[in-house]
Amino acid sequence: MQRFYTQLAQVLHTYTQVDPNLLTSLFEIPPDKSLGDIALPCFRFSKEWKKAPQAIAQEIASQVTHESLIERAVAQGPYVNFYLTRKIALTEVLDDVVQDRGVFTSNRGNSQTVAVDLSSPNIAKPFSMGHLRSTVIGTAISNLLASDGYNVLRINHLGDWGTQFGKIIVAYHAWGDPVLVQNNPITQLNALYVKFHEEALAHPELEDQARATFKRLEDGNEEDLALWRWMIDVSLAEFARMYTLLGTTFTHNLGESFYNDKMDAVVAELLQKNLLVTSDGAEVVMLDDISLPPCLIRRSDGATLYATRDLAAALYRHKELGASHLYYVVGNEQKLHFQQIFHVLSLLGYDFAASCYHIAFGMMRLDGRKMSTRKGQVVRLEDVVQEAISRARAIIEEKNPTLHDVEHVAQAIGVGAVIFNDLKTNRLHDIDFSLTNAVAFDGETGPYVQYTHARACSVLRKANVLQEDVSPSSMVTSWQNNHSDIDDPTWNLIKEISKASATRLRAIDEADPSLIAKHVLDVCQAFNYFYHECPILTAEAPVRALRLALTDATRVIIRASLVLLGLQHPAEI
RNA sequence: GUCCCAGUAGCUCAGUCGGAUAGAGCAACAGCCUUCUAAGCUGUGGGUCGGGGGUUCGAAUCCCUCCUGGGACGCCA
Numbered sequence: 001m002q003r004f005y006t007q008l009a010q011v012l013h014t015y016t017q018v019d020p021n022l023l024t025s026l027f028e029i030p031p032d033k034s035l036g037d038i039a040l041p042c043f044r045f046s047k048e049w050k051k052a053p054q055a056i057a058q059e060i061a062s063q064v065t066h067e068s069l070i071e072r073a074v075a076q077g078p079y080v081n082f083y084l085t086r087k088i089a090l091t092e093v094l095d096d097v098v099q100d101r102g103v104f105t106s107n108r109g110n111s112q113t114v115a116v117d118l119s120s121p122n123i124a125k126p127f128s129m130g131h132l133r134s135t136v137i138g139t140a141i142s143n144l145l146a147s148d149g150y151n152v153l154r155i156n157h158l159g160d161w162g163t164q165f166g167k168i169i170v171a172y173h174a175w176g177d178p179v180l181v182q183n184n185p186i187t188q189l190n191a192l193y194v195k196f197h198e199e200a201l202a203h204p205e206l207e208d209q210a211r212a213t214f215k216r217l218e219d220g221n222e223e224d225l226a227l228w229r230w231m232i233d234v235s236l237a238e239f240a241r242m243y244t245l246l247g248t249t250f251t252h253n254l255g256e257s258f259y260n261d262k263m264d265a266v267v268a269e270l271l272q273k274n275l276l277v278t279s280d281g282a283e284v285v286m287l288d289d290i291s292l293p294p295c296l297i298r299r300s301d302g303a304t305l306y307a308t309r310d311l312a313a314a315l316y317r318h319k320e321l322g323a324s325h326l327y328y329v330v331g332n333e334q335k336l337h338f339q340q341i342f343h344v345l346s347l348l349g350y351d352f353a354a355s356c357y358h359i360a361f362g363m364m365r366l367d368g369r370k371m372s373t374r375k376g377q378v379v380r381l382e383d384v385v386q387e388a389i390s391r392a393r394a395i396i397e398e399k400n401p402t403l404h405d406v407e408h409v410a411q412a413i414g415v416g417a418v419i420f421n422d423l424k425t426n427r428l429h430d431i432d433f434s435l436t437n438a439v440a441f442d443g444e445t446g447p448y449v450q451y452t453h454a455r456a457c458s459v460l461r462k463a464n465v466l467q468e469d470v471s472p473s474s475m476v477t478s479w480q481n482n483h484s485d486i487d488d489p490t491w492n493l494i495k496e497i498s499k500a501s502a503t504r505l506r507a508i509d510e511a512d513p514s515l516i517a518k519h520v521l522d523v524c525q526a527f528n529y530f531y532h533e534c535p536i537l538t539a540e541a542p543v544r545a546l547r548l549a550l551t552d553a554t555r556v557i558i559r560a561s562l563v564l565l566g567l568q569h570p571a572e573i
Numbered sequence: 574g575u576c577c578c579a580g581u582a583g584c585u586c587a588g589u590c591g592g593a594u595a596g597a598g599c600a601a602c603a604g605c606c607u608u609c610u611a612a613g614c615u616g617u618g619g620g621u622c623g624g625g626g627g628u629u630c631g632a633a634u635c636c637c638u639c640c641u642g643g644g645a646c647g648c649c650a
Contacts, residue, residue: 400610
């Protein structure tokens with residue numbers, strides 16, 4: 001659609017002398033399809049031209065007539081509504097898709113390196129629905145950036161360090177059954193963590209023990225370190241199962257502990273640049289210049305803090321990994337923290353601080369409350385995904401019993417439902433977990449998109465188009481000798497497809513995968529309507545060629561969108 | 574107490590860099606499979622856009638204020 005805005009602006013510029021960029025920014029899509037394809041509101045010119053907007057609309061509409069792309073222009077009150085020449089527009093849109101003129105790939109990144117911090121679950125805790133958001137949003141953003149020519153580092157910043165390990169080790173020695181823990185590590189370790197907090201209510205001295213135990217771990221006690229390493233191993237094994245299921249991959253698994261030996265250098269650098277101030281015995285960086293509370297670098301007992309670790313991580317990603325842009329897909333509750341980190345980086349004199357982004361999202365809650373591993377109130381992602389997969393399996397057995405590789409497809413659909421449900425609403429909204437919504441297959445869901453894709457594939461399979469590798473443009477060429485008009489369902493689909501390129505760029509600029517999800521839903525709705533209204537295989541030759549070309553373009557757009565969002569796209573479901 | 578985010582149909586949400594009668598999906602009801610996958614399509618009902626002011630030719634959208642929910646706020650991460 002953007003390309004038509006540009007072309008129309010050029011045409012109108014010759015009549016009105018108005019800056020084409022202004023025109024492009026004024027264009028909008030009429031509220032009702034019957035009103036036309038592109039509208040120009042004329043209020044803006046009223047003052048300068050000393051005329052009523054209605055009169056201006058009349059005037060512009062009467063001037064614009066025989067332009068190839070513009071079939072006609074109609075004044076409707078203060079608006080000029082433009083109807084595009086469908087045949088010409090159609091050819092351009094399909095050519096864009098076939099030749100990928102910015103539809104699926106672009107190169108604004110120009111091989112610059114960007115580091116995306118995503119997923120980052122905590123060791124020795126179950127992978128909950130709460131971790132789904134960062135994982136799937138981070139994956140989609142990584143895919144989007146890669147499509148724009150960036151070299152993307154996907155970093156899993158595992159929570160593998162901190163006093164919580166002191167707590168677990170204390171609890172393990174006090175109440176742990178080694179055999180039980182060995183057989184079911186995550187569940188048992190988490191149970192011990194929960195028990196620790198219950199017991200600590202009555203026996204506060206446990207907290208001191210935990211701190212002392214963690215100190216011992218930090219000081220390199222071999223027995224504790226062995227237990228800690230073992231917890232990491234079993235946790236990573238469990239996480240790996242989830243990541244395989246979700247189709248998530250990382251280029252780097254760098255936990256918090258990785259930065260243990262890089263903290264002193266950060267403190268030294270802050271000191272050297274005179275940014276550290278002592279306050280109540282702690283060392284902080286004052287951020288009064290942007291009205292933020294101070295950033296704590298070192299506790300009064302000399303230990304470093306979360307902020308110190310994140311500064312070390314940011315500098316590592318920049319200096320050692322060569323990242324010029326840093327993305328952090330982390331919950332909204334850490335907004336202040338990242339504002340502080342980014343500003344400290346800029347006080348240190350790093351220009352890349354301006355290219356650091358906190359991609360925040362709302363909290364996943366359960367029954368209106370925050371999920372809490374301490375209280376044992378969590379929904380395990382695996383349970384939800386398995387439920388979705390078994391529902392998908394049941395539907396396949398009912399509707400398509402002869403399908404090959406049912407297990408693989410059921411998994412693609414079940415996982416797709418869970419991922420898409422999270423991705424389609426990427427606001428800062430908190431989400432109250434709903435199993436019904438998470439595993440829904442009807443309406444605006446992942447399975448609906450996957451179903452539509454399979455439907456398009458099925459048509460193309462029956463037409464032998466996929467096998468013969470006939471290009472859509474050749475199909476269009478054969479159709480263009482035909483004189484029939486393009487009907488509304490076909491035209492609607494063309495217009496939705498034409499938005500793909502601008503949608504992808506906007507999704508990248510706003511780091512918002514939900515824009516892709518919403519757009520692909522629109523494409524699917526337009527295709528299903530077209531599919532219902534317009535017979536494809538049984539149409540006479542030239543029309544059939546056009547409809548097949550359009551079906552193929554749709555299939556390619558849907559597939560690309562699913563890939564960006566991290567969903568699978570089976571050809572048959 | 575200070576700051577941040579959110580508040581749109583019974584439910585989940587679009588629309589938020591101001592524009593035409595505020596749109597989808599789910600749920601409810603009514604239709605559509607001898608025809609390309611009915612996980613689909615079509616239709617009906619459903620709204621003080623949290624309240625109140627203001628700016629403007631025009632406000633769900635911008636400004637002010639209040640209400641509600643959530644979050645953050647120096648030695649946890």
